[in-house]
Amino acid sequence: MRITVDVDRCIGSGMCALTAGEVFDQREEDGTSVVRQPDPPAEALDAVREAVALCPASAISLSADL
Numbered sequence: 001m002r003i004t005v006d007v008d009r010c011i012g013s014g015m016c017a018l019t020a021g022e023v024f025d026q027r028e029e030d031g032t033s034v035v036r037q038p039d040p041p042a043e044a045l046d047a048v049r050e051a052v053a054l055c056p057a058s059a060i061s062l063s064a065d066l
């Protein structure tokens with residue numbers, strides 16, 4: 001699984017870092033998302049999917065590793 005955040009869409013709400021803090025962080029300057037683990041461990045995937053669902057800007061994408 002590969003995670004990407006569209007920084008042009010991200011509004012810095014912080015929901016991703018709150019929901020899956022081991023995978024997402026926020027930039028100090030503006031709160032926009034930083035992906036700490038683009039290829040997260042299996043045990044983090046439920047939290048990542050929740051973060052995708054909660055993101056108010058629909059800025060987080062998941063794609064399968066090919």
Ligand code: SF4
Nearest residue numbers: 010011013014016055
């Ligand atoms: S939840 Fe979405 S809008 Fe909020 S910081 Fe994360 S990626 Fe950005």
